[in-house]
Every structure is written in C-alpha cells, then in structure tokens.
Amino acid sequence: MTRYFLLFSSVLFLFFASCEDTQKSKNINTNTTISRDETEKDSAIIKKIQEDKEQEKKLVINEEPMLVQEELMPFLMQYGKENPENRVRIKTRFGDIEVMLYQDTPLHRGNFLFLTKQGYFDGTYFHRVAEGFVIQGGNSDNRETSIKRNNIGSYLIPSEFEAGHRHTRGAFSAAKYAEQNVSKASSPFEFFIVQSERGAHHLDNDHTVFGRVTKGMDVVDSINKQPVGEGEWPMQNVKMEVEIIE
Structure with missing residues (x-):
C-alpha cells in the first residue's frame, strides 16, 4: 500500500509541476509580447525625435542676414533689373490668385520677387481676414517663418x-x-489684397500699392468669408505657396 501511495504522490507532483511550468511559460510569452509592444513604441518615439532633429538642422539661423537697410535700395533696384518678371501666382486650398506687379514700384516689386525666389512665402498664411475689407498674408506662427525672416x-x-x-x-x-514709422515705409514680408467692392481709399498714400489681382478675386472672396478668432486670424490656417509665372 505504501508503495502505491508513493507512486501516486509522484504522479501528482509531476502533474502539478507540469501545470506550473506551463503557466510560467504563458507568463513568459505574455511578458515578451508586452515588451515587444513597448519596444515598438520606444522606436517610434526615437524615430520622431530624430526626424525633428533633422528638421532643426535645416532651419539654420545665419549670423549675418542677406539684406541690411544701408544696402537695400541699390540691391533691390539691381535685382529688379536682373529679374524682370512681374507676374506671380499665390496658391491656396481655395484656388489660385494671380497678381501683376507694377514696374513703377521697383523697390517693392524687386523685394517681392526676391522673397518669392528665396521661398519665403511658402508655408506662410493669410493670417488676417477682415471681412468686407482685406485679406493679409505673409506671416505664420511657425518657427520656420521667424528663422527665414x-x-x-x-x-x-x-x-x-x-x-x-x-x-x-x-x-x-x-x-x-x-509704430515709429513716420515715413510710412513698408514691411518687406507682409502684403494685403483689398476685397471691398468700394475699395479702401483711406489707405491711399498710407500704404504702397505695388500690384493688382488679375485672376482669382473669387478666391479672395472665399478667403474673406472664413471665420476668424482673436486678431482676425482665421480659425483654420489658410496656407500659401507663391511662384513666379513670368
């Protein structure tokens, strides 16, 4: 009887030991799966950080700016002579706006062509929408824009x-x-388009008109209807790209 009891006890021991090993194996497999998921998440985070660093490398702040006030007028006059184009296209998600730049405002035309060829306007917004009045563009809240400036x-x-x-x-x-602009000099980076049917003649001889829209006023009207928040900034950004037509 004792011998059978010992044999039975051994069988039970082996059975429970086998069950315990199986459970441990399940736990190990489960833990391995969790660890793999966490590793994949960590890899995604690391990849995103690396991509951000690569983007930062592209946005280098130069110690010396391209243009300074003392050399501005001769530079823009010469640039305008070497770059005779006077038509540009502003591309938005609402459609395209085509503009003819005036030859008799050479400083403003030269500056706008220069900024366009530098890629400054690409990625900036129509950041101000005054309904029934104007839409204003050339700025954004992206760090890239401030670095370009x-x-x-x-x-x-x-x-x-x-x-x-x-x-x-x-x-x-x-x-x-x-502020402190008694000469009424222009910002080089921002422009506006008059949307009002009546015009905005109170701005004559206060801002320099250096072109006119030749195609796409329906796009201007659509942008002018966009809902805005604080500071007349559209609730949804109206991004632009600008290219030279001819």
Missing part, C-alpha cells in the same frame, strides 16, 4: 506713393509697421 534681414522698404496707385478692389498693397 532672421536670415533674410530686418529692414523696411521706402514708400513708393509717387506711382499713384490707389486701393481699389483687387489692389495688392504692402503692410507696414504703425
């Missing part, structure tokens, strides 16, 4: 009111800084 330079464009262009519907005009 730093690299190009901090300067103002002298006004070119003598050309006599007025703020009628479709006028393509330069924004300007209001």
Whole structure:
C-alpha cells in the first residue's frame, strides 16, 4: 500500500509541476509580447525625435542676414533689373490668385520677387481676414517663418506713393509697421489684397500699392468669408505657396 501511495504522490507532483511550468511559460510569452509592444513604441518615439532633429538642422539661423537697410535700395533696384518678371501666382486650398506687379514700384516689386525666389512665402498664411475689407498674408506662427525672416534681414522698404496707385478692389498693397514709422515705409514680408467692392481709399498714400489681382478675386472672396478668432486670424490656417509665372 505504501508503495502505491508513493507512486501516486509522484504522479501528482509531476502533474502539478507540469501545470506550473506551463503557466510560467504563458507568463513568459505574455511578458515578451508586452515588451515587444513597448519596444515598438520606444522606436517610434526615437524615430520622431530624430526626424525633428533633422528638421532643426535645416532651419539654420545665419549670423549675418542677406539684406541690411544701408544696402537695400541699390540691391533691390539691381535685382529688379536682373529679374524682370512681374507676374506671380499665390496658391491656396481655395484656388489660385494671380497678381501683376507694377514696374513703377521697383523697390517693392524687386523685394517681392526676391522673397518669392528665396521661398519665403511658402508655408506662410493669410493670417488676417477682415471681412468686407482685406485679406493679409505673409506671416505664420511657425518657427520656420521667424528663422527665414532672421536670415533674410530686418529692414523696411521706402514708400513708393509717387506711382499713384490707389486701393481699389483687387489692389495688392504692402503692410507696414504703425509704430515709429513716420515715413510710412513698408514691411518687406507682409502684403494685403483689398476685397471691398468700394475699395479702401483711406489707405491711399498710407500704404504702397505695388500690384493688382488679375485672376482669382473669387478666391479672395472665399478667403474673406472664413471665420476668424482673436486678431482676425482665421480659425483654420489658410496656407500659401507663391511662384513666379513670368
């Protein structure tokens, strides 16, 4: 009887030991799966960090800007002579806006062509929408835009009111800084398009009109209807790309 009891006990021991090993094996497999998932998440995070670093490398802040105020006028005049194009296309998700730049505002035309060929406007927004008045573009809240501005330079464009262009519907005009700007010099980076049917003649001889929309005022009208938040900034960004037509 004792012998049978010992044999039975051994069988039970082996059976439970086998069950325990199976359970441990299941736990090991489960833990391995969790570990693999965590590793994949970690790899994705590391990849994203590396991509961000690569992007940062592309956005290099130059110690010396391309343009300085003291050399601005001769540079823009010469640039305008070497780059005679006067038609540009502004591409948005609402459609394209085509603009003719005036030859008799050479500083503003030269500056706009220069910025376009530098790729400055690509990725900026129509960041201000004043319903029934204007849409204003050339800025964004992206770090890339501020870096581009730093690299190009901090300067103002002298006004070119003598050309006599007025703020009628479709006028393509330069924004300007209001503070400490008695000469009414223009911002090099921002522009606006008059949307109002009546025009915006209170801006004549206050902002320099240096072009006009030749195609796409329906696009201007669509952008002008977009809902806005604080500071007349559209609730959904209206991104642009600008290219030279001819």
